[in-house]
Amino acid sequence: MAKGIPPPKLDDTPLAPGLYVVATPIGNLRDITLRALDILAAADLVLAEDTRVAGKLLHAYGLSAKLERYDEHGAERSRPKAMAALAEGKRVALISDAGTPLVSDPGYRLVSEAAAAGVSVFPIPGPSALLAGLSAAGLPTDRFLFAGFPPPKSAARRTFLEELAPIRATLVFFEGGSRLAASLSDMAAVLGETRDAVVCRELTKLYETLYRGPLADLAADPRLDAPKGEIVILVGPGHEAEATADDIDTALSDALLRLRPAEAAAEVAKALGLSRREVYQRAMAMRAKP
Template sequence: MPEPSPFPPAAPPPRPVTPGLYLVATPIGNLRDMTLRALDVLAAADLVLAEDTRVSAKLLSAYGLKARLERCDDHASERAARIAVERIAGGEVVALVSDAGTPMVSDPGYVVAREVIGAGLPVHPIPGASSLLAALCLAGLPADRVLFAGFLPPKSAARKTALAELAEPGRTLVFFESGPRLAASLADMAEVLGDRPAAVTRELTKLHEECLRGPLSELAAHPGAQAPKGEIVVVVGPGDAVVASADDVDAALSEALTRLAPGPAAAEVARQTGANRKALYARALEMKAGR
């Protein structure tokens, strides 16, 4: 006979949902990833602010919930913020949802949260599904130091400039990307960041979930990276730190000082070489004084 489970047979009872703004994470593909607490909040909400009311109406219907919906996309966020402040100040519960995942992670909602916080009213996160975290788990790359960069610029030149600002080794990078731009973005990443190990994750939690792993250059040429459909998250490994010699550091600092003041020059060379910024600043002052 199996031993009885040490856990209670039922989940803890729901807590009362008090007036405030609730930032509710919703499933990124699999509807069963909805949390019990998110359902409690949406059931109690007097108003749900939604990125797309049609998408959110389907979600609510799937769980037998009914709530008043108001649009809160990038074009309606100011109006939604005013409504939220008025309703919460009047003692109501307002929930904010995006089409999928966690609000404000490359999704609308920042303006609403900012205004509610500014008004001194309560704001509560209701955590749940996140494509960023799901991709990190699936990629098999270090996740102890991570930088989330959202969407890169659509044009190659601007994209390379943005990537150059993120090129410091030692941290895993996470990007959102669209299918038509995926291969070109991966090629630019390989050129600017080096041929780092990476993973392209697609349709996370859905029926056709996929994860392609390999060096950036191989992924850029992979058939599966040529304009695939679905939601895409790219995870790029931290890369190897390059140890520069003292002569190389001095040469880089000397060149930087032809364009920049000592502080910015030290910061630039520190990013390029991994050398200590304070030590570089002191060295920059010595170089300037010696000229």
């Protein structure tokens, strides 16, 4: 048992057959849930992205399990074995090296095949670098898009970012330290230099650090030139320019050719993010002009 970690009090309720998608710590080993420990203790087979990493986690809690490697390179070989075990009514747990499986980690095809075969799939929620970053960034969370890892080459990365630029939501990326400065530079160029952003480094670990500021400032920050550790980048949705009176009148003139004033006002108000009442009053004033 690792020093400082108390032994878990496991639930001895029998575990139902099926596939258990188990979230594991992204850094701090104490972030694992009691239910995750129950599953790992009772599973007939644990599929791990790296069995060495999984072994350290199990050892820290005094657990042992039959481990099988399941990463992007060996998945085609391991998946038939896992499906055979599930067909026999075994309890199979899927874990990644850190965080929630399938979020930029292997496992999608296994879950898809298991569900298609009528196998019960159980989500065992827990740590996630994506959600941890969102919770601490201070950027809007009512709408967000997880975009994964940007392409490694600048030209492909800029094309990738151009597709995301119009999306009115907080954008979340994973990135490696060696490409962080280049990615931030391309993000500033494509998404906008003044867009608020946060770079999260080593979340939940000893040297956890959050850097906040406009994208241009973060791109120029020498501390973010190839830092060590896991990186999450969050970019705010930016700010739309307010519609001018001419913008409103132009939109209303077009809408009134097709719709009644109330309907035209509703359409324009939604499109421009304005008060429906104010736009309706403007529409009625336009209709009243000779």
